[in-house]
Amino acid sequence: MAVASPSTVMNNVEAVRHTLYEALKNDERTLVLGEDVGARGNVFLITKGFIEEFGAERVIDTPLAEASIVGVAIGMAMEGLRPIAEIQFADFIYPAFNQIVGEAAKTRYRSNGDYTCPLVIRTPYGGGVRGALSHSVSIEALFYHVPGLKIVAPSFPADIKGLLNAAIDDPDPVLFLEHKKTYRLVKGEVPSEHYTIPIGLADVKHPGDALTVVSYGLYVHQAIEAAQRLAGEGLSVEVIDLRSIRPMDRTTILASVRKTHKLLIVHEDNKFGGIGAEIAAMVAEEAFFELDAPIRRLCGPDVPAMGYALPLEEEFMVSTDEMADAMRELVRY
Amino acid sequence: MAEAITKPALERHGLDEEQLRWMLRNMLLQRTLDNRGFQLNRQGKIPFATGSEGHEGIHAGSALAFARGRDVLVPYYRDIGLCIGIGMEPLQVLLAMFARAADISGGRQFPNHFTGRAIGLMSISSIIAAHLPHAVGAAYAMKLRGESGRAVLASFGDGATSEGEWHESMNFAAVHALPIVFLCENNEWAISTPRDRQMKVRDVVEKADGYGMRGEIVDGSDPIAVYGVMNGALERARSGGGPTLVEAKCYRFLSHTTDDDDRTYRTREEIERHRHLDPVPRFERVLVEAGVITSDDVSAMKREILAHVNDVTDRAEALPYPLASDLYTNVYEGTHEPWL
Numbered sequence: 001m002a003v004a005s006p007s008t009v010m011n012n013v014e015a016v017r018h019t020l021y022e023a024l025k026n027d028e029r030t031l032v033l034g035e036d037v038g039a040r041g042n043v044f045l046i047t048k049g050f051i052e053e054f055g056a057e058r059v060i061d062t063p064l065a066e067a068s069i070v071g072v073a074i075g076m077a078m079e080g081l082r083p084i085a086e087i088q089f090a091d092f093i094y095p096a097f098n099q100i101v102g103e104a105a106k107t108r109y110r111s112n113g114d115y116t117c118p119l120v121i122r123t124p125y126g127g128g129v130r131g132a133l134s135h136s137v138s139i140e141a142l143f144y145h146v147p148g149l150k151i152v153a154p155s156f157p158a159d160i161k162g163l164l165n166a167a168i169d170d171p172d173p174v175l176f177l178e179h180k181k182t183y184r185l186v187k188g189e190v191p192s193e194h195y196t197i198p199i200g201l202a203d204v205k206h207p208g209d210a211l212t213v214v215s216y217g218l219y220v221h222q223a224i225e226a227a228q229r230l231a232g233e234g235l236s237v238e239v240i241d242l243r244s245i246r247p248m249d250r251t252t253i254l255a256s257v258r259k260t261h262k263l264l265i266v267h268e269d270n271k272f273g274g275i276g277a278e279i280a281a282m283v284a285e286e287a288f289f290e291l292d293a294p295i296r297r298l299c300g301p302d303v304p305a306m307g308y309a310l311p312l313e314e315e316f317m318v319s320t321d322e323m324a325d326a327m328r329e330l331v332r333y
Numbered sequence: 334m335a336e337a338i339t340k341p342a343l344e345r346h347g348l349d350e351e352q353l354r355w356m357l358r359n360m361l362l363q364r365t366l367d368n369r370g371f372q373l374n375r376q377g378k379i380p381f382a383t384g385s386e387g388h389e390g391i392h393a394g395s396a397l398a399f400a401r402g403r404d405v406l407v408p409y410y411r412d413i414g415l416c417i418g419i420g421m422e423p424l425q426v427l428l429a430m431f432a433r434a435a436d437i438s439g440g441r442q443f444p445n446h447f448t449g450r451a452i453g454l455m456s457i458s459s460i461i462a463a464h465l466p467h468a469v470g471a472a473y474a475m476k477l478r479g480e481s482g483r484a485v486l487a488s489f490g491d492g493a494t495s496e497g498e499w500h501e502s503m504n505f506a507a508v509h510a511l512p513i514v515f516l517c518e519n520n521e522w523a524i525s526t527p528r529d530r531q532m533k534v535r536d537v538v539e540k541a542d543g544y545g546m547r548g549e550i551v552d553g554s555d556p557i558a559v560y561g562v563m564n565g566a567l568e569r570a571r572s573g574g575g576p577t578l579v580e581a582k583c584y585r586f587l588s589h590t591t592d593d594d595d596r597t598y599r600t601r602e603e604i605e606r607h608r609h610l611d612p613v614p615r616f617e618r619v620l621v622e623a624g625v626i627t628s629d630d631v632s633a634m635k636r637e638i639l640a641h642v643n644d645v646t647d648r649a650e651a652l653p654y655p656l657a658s659d660l661y662t663n664v665y666e667g668t669h670e671p672w673l
Contacts, residue, residue, distance in 0.1 A: 063508060068505050072470040074466065075470020076470040111448040111450075111456035112438045112439035113663040114437055171665075171666040248672055249672075250673060
């Protein structure tokens with residue numbers, strides 16, 4: 001990104017909205033479809049006003065049926081459009097599981113390239129918003145097992161724009177995860193020009209040399225805050241924002257681990273079989289002798305979901321204090 | 334349904350003799366390809382085959398109503414005759430059976446899971462009704478782009494109507510008045526589950542009302558009648574008249590696949606009771622009696638088809654399997670690596 005390029009401060013909702021708007025304006029093959037994306041303008045107002053500007057045929061209030069939101073979008077993509085489907089909350093994506101895993105991810109493969117599926121599925125995920133059992137889940141581990149899919153989870157406005165543009169341009173299906181607690185919490189400069197960020201590249205958001213912390217989503221922001229606290233204590237922590245979950249950036253993770261020799265993985269999704277397990281296995285395979293301490297994972301607990309009651313939600317979520325404690329412990333190991 | 338079918342004098346729906354003979358040939362070719370699949374399986378040459386005996390009339394009539402170069406077909410795995418009828422080469426059927434590298438899917442897909450973008454044939458999986466939202470999406474794309482004169486033909490069996498995605502697709506298509514025809518090939522059986530265990534209504538077409546969609550029912554053993562209904566429905570779709578659910582009644586004479594044994598769930602007597610519905614000898618007789626073709630010409634046609642199927646069988650069998658390294662291609666565009 002050019003240093004001098006004009007930019008605007010946006011929150012994450014505005015970054016998604018701005019990028020979708022530009023896509024609809026500049027490419028007539030694009031359209032958005034989902035529950036309440038039209039007249040209501042999406043439940044977070046991301047597409048507010050779109051239906052007036054682009055028409056009900058390209059801003060589609062679909063029937064309340066998630067499998068066909070994705071399934072219809074697959075057919076549109078196979079027939080030459082560039083659909084951007086929305087699942088209103090990630091918790092509602094389960095009825096569309098087969099369409100994503102069994103159909104979208106296999107379209108190119110099963111037809112040996114005769115058909116492709118250039119599809120974006122956007123969905124807000126994550127907790128800390130009193131969303132209870134069905135408006136709080138993280139879904140990435142359920143999908144990152146699936147070859148044929150790409151998954152991104154940026155949590156800074158400028159990253160959202162670059163990666164959403166990349167997802168829309170991508171010739172294959174991309175699951176685009178937006179942490180809903182960051183929607184209005186996180187603000188940042190977003191360059192006005194059109195740009196993309198390649199899917200699969202992580203970003204060092206806070207440099208350091210005594211510990212590598214790998215995270216994504218809401219927890220990146222907390223990890224940066226914790227790292228800043230530790231910097232005040234003279235402890236240097238590097239925070240890597242994965243941004244992309246499939247494919248994932250081995251190069252950046254290994255370069256950091258080879259520098260710090262310690263690794264902490266932090267994610268909101270539960271630990272067992274989560275993203276952190278794959279990262280830990282990769283580092284153990286590729287850089288075992290670089291490690292000066294056991295790899296640690298700080299993740300969601302092994303329960304089906306976070307409860308509605310505040311103490312249940314707080315118990316589920318990893319606090320910034322807990323992150324700072326885990327970082328201190330590992331730096332001093 | 335058996336008693337409902339009485340054969341009237343030949344109603345041609347505007348079809349000329351050449352088109353009638355084309356339908357007969359498509360039906361005979363389909364029957365021969367079906368038999369070939371089961372033969373090759375029993376010979377141990379291919380692991381699996383799916384038959385379509387009883388569906389030939391639906392396929393020939395629907396394929397003739399399909400506008401090549403404009404319409405899109407989103408079929409299911411029993412639509413071998415529909416696929417060859419819209420232009421897929423019999424060699425492709427055999428290449429898929431033998432899972433050869435030259436198969437369009439590169440030997441990846443089961444037999445009868447065809448792909449052919451060049452002829453408007455959309456790739457499907459084996460998941461029942463999962464292809465129907467794709468058909469709806471394709472129809473939406475046609476409508477959005479203002480491509481009048483194009484329509485989608487989406488087909489499925491009676492079992493598919495129990496699936497949620499069947500309902501979602503019917504509903505979506507009706508709400509948006511999309512250019513699509515839903516063709517239910519009701520052969521009374523979903524593997525081992527009979528129609529009355531699948532649905533409470535007697536006719537699938539009754540469900541159309543619930544979507545505000547036009548519904549039509551047709552004797553699937555009669556390719557001319559099928560053509561009449563399908564041509565009307567597709568023309569209506571192409572000209573902005575919205576979707577139609579067509580129920581074509583037929584009977585599945587074979588087991589579900591070569592891996593199924595229908596003796597475990599239906600009697601031989603039941604099959605024989607339906608034998609008079611077999612569309613192939615029936616249509617042959619109709620055309621001979623109407624003077625559209627002679628018995629000798631039918632025999633010659635059968636010999637020509639068998640020779641052709643024998644030839645493509647030999648050609649397909651002689652071609653190589655995909656390479657082991659072909660497992661790794663076309664996961665994504667370009668090379669594929671989960672770690673960058």
